[in-house]
Amino acid sequence: MTGRLLRPRLGVVGGLGPRATADFYRKTIDAVPAENDADHISMAILSVPQIPDRSGAVREGNDKPLPWLIEAVEMLNSLDVEIIAIACNTAHHWYDALSEGSRAEIIHIADAAIDALLRQYRGNKAAVMATRGTLHSGFYQQRLQEAGIACRNPIGPAFQDAVDDAIRQVKLGNLEQAKLACAAAFEHCREDGLEAAILACTELPIAAEDMVPEGMLVIDASRALALTCVQRLRNPDRRRNAAM
Known part of the structure; x- marks a missing residue:
């Protein structure tokens, strides 16, 4: 005390x-x-x-x-x-x-992030950019479903590979490489018609700085x-x- x-x-x-x-x-x-x-x-x-x-x-x-x-x-x-x-x-x-x-x-943190999403978004699907462990746990998917929003990440390995690389590069201190990897992940979202995403790893906001595509809502969970x-x-x- x-x-x-x-x-x-x-x-x-x-x-x-x-x-x-x-x-x-x-x-x-x-x-x-x-x-x-x-x-x-x-x-x-x-x-x-x-x-x-x-x-x-x-x-x-x-x-x-x-x-x-x-x-x-x-x-x-x-x-x-x-x-x-x-x-x-x-x-x-x-x-x-x-x-x-x-x-x-x-x-x-997921409650805080989804509350922020609901204040700004009227759509019914969003990407969750996160570690494979967070996605495997499922707490974001469950809370999004309860809020009436489906978790819809781009299909195929390239999206998650880019997210993983962005996280890893921030941990290594390679911030320029992290930004490039994050930009690639955002591009996969855009190609799949996703208008909203949650940065559900605390490294990702660092990688996403100045990289968010125009017209896309990105919620920083941190x-x-x-x-x-x-x-x-x-x-x-x-x-x-x-x-x-």
């Missing part, structure tokens, strides 16, 4: 990967209409790049990352944070298990998560109503 002066309000499970966490931090700062430093939200970012590969674990059907994620959530709870954000889409495969043991509310966290913390009544 921290002292009251240094209590962080937002806890972030990060490092998955480090650039994606830095991007999430920047978006959280940008979401606050601050006039000075003190207007910003106090937060604790726990960056643990050593958490085992999430995508591979989901596809292989094992829970190797779960003990690490549980410990990260417990550590943030020990700091008495009000809410927790996990700056990794695939890690939300274990959302239920993590939420059950957390005093602080964990904001689900930005949606940051905005939701800020809104919940700046409006406690909204948070209470959401919990009812």
Whole structure:
């Protein structure tokens, strides 16, 4: 338990990967209409790049990352944070298990992203650009279906290969190559007549910067998560109503 002066309000499970966490931090700062430093939200970012590969674990059907994620959530709870954000889409495969043991509310990144999509989109299908593990888990597809939107990724391996490459190149720090791979993925969406896509991997917004095709709605799940966290913390009544 921290002292009251240094209590962080937002806890972030990060490092998955480090650039994606830095991007999430920047978006959280940008979401606050601050006039000075003190207007910003106090937060604790726990960056643990050593958490085992999430995508591979989901596809292989094992829970190797779960003990690490549980410990990260417990550590943030020990700091008495009000809410927790996990700056990794695939890690939300274990959302239920993590939420059950957390005093602080964990904001689900897919809920934030789909809420953002519904505010801007009236169509009935969207692509989900994500790791193979996130897609295998199915939580985006389920939530989209519940919202009346079908997950329709381009058919054939080239689209997912391009998404995988964009993610990998961001992790390697090869941002120009990442942008080219992301542009190729967007082109496959355009060729398939898709007008909306969700960037459902926290590396992808970095790769997508300045690459979004004209006329295509692209939802940044990291930005949606940051905005939701800020809104919940700046409006406690909204948070209470959401919990009812």
